Amino acid sequence: NGVQKPEPRLNDPDTLARQIVEKLTYSIGKNPASARKYDWLRATTLAVRDRIIDHWFESADRFAEEGGKRVCYLSMEFLIGRMLRDAINNLGLTEPVREALARYGVELDMIELLEPDAALGNGGLGRLAACFMESMASTGVPGYGYGIRYVHGFFRQEIADGAQVELPENWLVHGNPWEFERRNASYEIGFGGKVSMIQEAGRPARQVWRPAERVLAVAYDTPMVGWRGRQVNTLRLWSAQALDPILLDAFNSGDHIGALVESNKAEAITRVLYPADSHQAGQELRLRQEYFFSSASLQDIIRRHLEENDNLSNLADKVAIQLNDTHPAVSVAELMRLLVDVHGFGWDEAWTITRATFSYTNHTLLPEALEHWPIHLFERLLPRQMQIIYAINAGIIREAAQEHGYDDGQVAAISLIDEGNGRRVRMGQLAFVGSHAVNGVSALHTDLMKQTVFRDLHELYPDRIQNKTNGVTPRRWLMEANPGLTGLITEAIGPGFLDDIEKIIEIDDLADDAAFRERFAAIKRQNKERLANVIGERMATSVDPSAIFDIQVKRIHEYKRQFLNIIEAIALYDQIRSHPERNWTPRVKIFAGKAAPSYVQAKEIIHLANDVGRVINADPAVRDLLKVVFIPNYNVSLAEIIMPAADLSEQISTAGLEASGTGNMKFALNGALTIGTLDGANVEMLEHVGEDNIFIFGLTASEVAQRRREAHSGRSIIDNEPMLREALDAISSGLFCPDSPSRFHSLVSNLYNNDWWMICADFKAYWDTQRTLDDLYTRQDEWQAKAVHNTARMGWFSSDRSIREYARDIWKAGPGQAG
């Protein structure tokens, strides 16, 4: 395209220092003497960004030249965190930049902290999208992320008197140096209005949608730097703007406020991330967000395709579109609309193209989290897409009835329309039938998909569901989060594992080497000290780094069972007070995570953790034997400090309910031992690290299902288990909340009456396993050997491996693929 190949830039500290000062001077208007820390961050970012842009152009030119298949990853969430350290690390600039800044007395590690997290996601699903973006760039897949540029990301959490308080997040206030607005890439998005049939002479009749409202989607691009900077991909986020920002006639006639109404309504679409990850929001604005970014992304994909190809009939040979859960599932109907109504394809050909282009990842089996939209809302907002969904449904049902002899009951089960409680569109079914491949995110979860939510569709399309176990990027979660451990491993086995993380297995034998174990343990100790400092600074609680750091960090949800962990803490507290003479292993129980603002029980669990911590931490009877800490505002940046500092990782969900988990992988990669249930990817972690190196307890998924069928309740278990009963009595008595003793009554009575999440059922097994771990921790040689085995054997859980599997089995794109 006539772009000159840029001059190679030198990576020595002199050149970098000169370029940073140049940015400071000419882009920021400060000199080194007057610059504040924030100015240095900005100048450094801009200098690094220049280098990224060079690689970015190279990558774009290469993709265009090669003409290979592109991968578009559609996700409502990208939970990226900070970007500077990641970019510098992947460009191999960490040491030169550090040195360049040091010449001006500026510490890289200090200024990095001033960058706000890009928190455009809720948790696992959003962070997975971020790891996948990094891994696509690192493994050579031409990947394009598509999502929403929320003005306000995931809320900031404060704890006031033990309770969660949600505060708005404002990551864009100081501007965002990583993004580039692309005014030329903007599309109109319609809502509402009417559909009418038109008949033009000599052409087949067709449907025309005349939306009542139109909004503009404007692209903002952020470069995604791969390992060693070899490839830079694009994350394209859409921002909503009014087509006519102020209605001039209204403005001129003196209605200054009325003139802004339209732009406020339009811009509301991308104003805020929905903070719910387990309950369907059901709000109109959410459906608007989903359609807005789906339509913008598809229009963009089609436009680029038509710039490079004669027509859309070969779309599926050139693009693979991955749907990250059902949030972009309306894309299936929208692509059909664009192909049939706008580009003149016949229905059958359009359907073939659509199915060949899309694939869909499911992330949950929880019934309350499955998306289904009321027909009347869908019809009002997206009338043409609703018609198309009916037509798709008719085709599927015809096929099922005629070719497979389905009866009414079976048809109802696969239907895209739920005729039950108020008619609704089932987004999971839509995504499934509109895709050629559907995947779960761990082996167990994929099996359960086949047996539960997609049982009937799986019977109809038995080759469609496959497994793609999640992974995490070792660049952010090992190299950047844990430079100490990365250095030790490099010394021991050389730097080969940095390019191929599975080579980390070469430290496996060093588990038997006492000197290596000691150095491994010393690094863990430093990381624990760093976390202890954070806890001391933020919460004025002192914790002893020689205690077991026992950590559960993740969204707060009943199925994740933070409550079980807290009950165990209370039981332990009780036992320590009753038996002070015993040889207790000191423990610090650390919690962090956010509750959806409307999720009452989850907020009660946060309150309980804080109340219990306040009482236990102040009790001289337990001294340093037990501490309970809830660290506020868990986010990616805090996770980067927490993961390397854990001795013990809590992965204790009710079996069958955690689709995969990815925190489990980050902890183990950094040498934590796992206490966990046979759930999600824990099952595969067990296979990889071996049963001596992971601590599994509790009911299996099928045992949980069985008990639920038998209407299991906690009462008889509680009656027969004194430690559990006493812990629950302590909660009910108001011991932890004397100001409001009944605060946790409903939380406790749920256990007696129902125990839906098997907290009582699993308590004893959990307690016993914790005591085994107490004992093991006193034999540091053994503990550290297991920790080394965990780090050594986690290479498979790299998102590079996940991405290569998607590329090979689903996308047929990327290095080594014919496409």
Ligand code: 26Q
């Ligand atoms: C849906 C409708 C309306 C509003 C919000 C939502 C919504 C938003 C986010 C529903 C679900 C989510 C997020 C789900 C999620 O993070 N799931 C996790 O995905 C991880 C990556 O695959 C897994 O490791 C976790 O097990 C899974 O819980």
